[in-house]
Amino acid sequence: MKYVRFFYEEKIQFGILDEGIITVIDRSFLEKGNLPTGTTLSLKEVQLLAPVQPSKVICIGLNYAKHIAEFGGSKPEDPIIFIKPSTSVIGPEEEIVAPAMSQQVDHEAELAVVIGKTAKDIKEDQAYDYIFGYTCGNDVTARDLQRIDGQWTRGKGFDTFCPLGPWIVTDLDPSHLDIRAILNGKVKQSSNTQYFLNPIAKLVSFISQVMTLLPGDVIMTGTPEGVSPMKPGDEIVVRVEGIGELRNRIR
Template sequence: MRYLRFSYEGKILFGQVEGESINVLDRSYLEDGCQKTGQIISLAGVRLLAPVQPSKIVCIGLNYAKHIVELGHTRHDDPVIFLKPSTALIGPEDVIDYPDMSQQVEYEAELVVVMGKTAKNISVDQAPDYIFGYTCGNDVTARDLQKKDGQWTRCKGFDTFCPIGPWIVPELDYNNLNIRSLLNGEVRQSSNTRNLLSSVPELISYISQIMTLNPGDLIMTGTPEGVGPMKAGDVITVEIEGIGKLENKVS
C-alpha cells in the first residue's frame, strides 16, 4: 500500500495508490477513521505533494560509517541530531533553490521515517509500533556553510532543502533496504540501511527521550557515503527499495 498527498482540480487530497489509480480518502491517513470516498483518480493526472506536513523534521547526522570517513569526522557515542524547519519541506518534482549564500550545495539520500502516533520516552522494543511508514528524503546541505559555521542550522535549513516523497509505504523491512542517489542519471550513492550505525527503533527511542514525536513528524535517518555537489540545472534522484523515486531539479 502507498499513501500520498496530492493536488487535484485546485484541492489538496489524500489517497491510497493501487496500480495507476488513486482511491481518494475523506481525510488524512494519519487521522483515525479515515475512509475511502469512492472517488478514483488517475495517478498520472495529479500533482504529488510532500506526503505529510510535520510539526518537526528531526535529522540524524553521521549514521553511516563510510560517510563519517568521507567528511573527516569521528563517530559519536550517541546519535547526532539536528532539526530542519518545516519551511524547508518540498515534494516530488518541486525545485531545489540554490541559495546565494552558498557555493557548494550537496545531495544526501536518506530513508525517512513517518511517525504514526505520539511518542515520548518509549523503548527500542516499543518503537516499531509508533511508525506509520517510510518515504524517500534528500537532506540538501550547503557544505561550505556547514564547514564555516561549525553547526548545521543554516547549512541545512534553507527553504526547499528537504524534498520528501513520492508517497509513504508502511510495513517495510527498514533494516535491509537498498538506497541510492543519482545525479543526472548517474549513480552517486549506493548503500543499504543495514549499514545504519543506529537502527530505526534505536533512533526513535533516543529522540523520544529528548522531545515528543507527533503523528506525521519525520525522522531522516542519515545518508551513506558518496555525497557531492549539485549545480543549477541538475536533476537529483533518490531511490529506496520498496518505496520508489524522489526526483527534484536544482534551480
C-alpha cells in the first residue's frame, strides 16, 4: 500500500493512495485504529508533504563499496551512523536551500526506512517486524563543510537537507531495488540496494542497540557512488524502484 501525508483545506491530513486517488483516513497511518473518513481526493488536488515527521533521521555512512572507493576510504568495521535533525526534513517539490556558508552542496540518493513501532535492543531476525515501510530520501550534504569539520553534523544538518517522499510503500522487498539520482535530467547515481554492505535488518538492529527508535523515525540506508554538486536552479530527482520519484529544486 501507499500512504501519504498531505495538506488540504488548510490542514495536514493522511490517506491511502491508489491509482491517483487518496482515501482519506481520520488520523496518522502510524496510529492504531485509523479509519476511512468517507472522503476521497485526487492526488492532483493536494499538496504532498514529507510522509512522516520523524523525531530523528538516522543516516548510514559508507554503505556501498563503490561510494567508499570514490572518496578513497575503507570499509568500516561497524555501520557508521549520524543524525540529521527533524528540522532538515522537507517534502516533494519543496526547495532545498543552499546555505551561504557552503560552496559545494551535493545530492545523495538513498532508500529510506520508516520505523512503525518503538524498537530497542532488537535482534536482526526481528527487524522487519518494526519497519512500517519505505520511501525515497536525499541526504543533501555541504561537502566542503563536511571536509573542514572532520565530522558531519554541520554539513548534513542544515534546514531542508533531508527531502523525503513522495509517499511510503509498505508491501515492498527492499533487498533488490534500483536507485538513481537524476540531476537536470542526467543520471548521476545508479545502483541497487543489493550492494548494501550492511543490510537493512542489521542496520535496524544495530541502531536499536544505540538508541530507541520511535514510530515515524527514518533510517537513511546510505548512498551509492556518483554524488555530485548541485547549484541554485537545479532540479534533483531521487528515483527508487517500486516507490517512485522524489523531486526538489535548489534555491
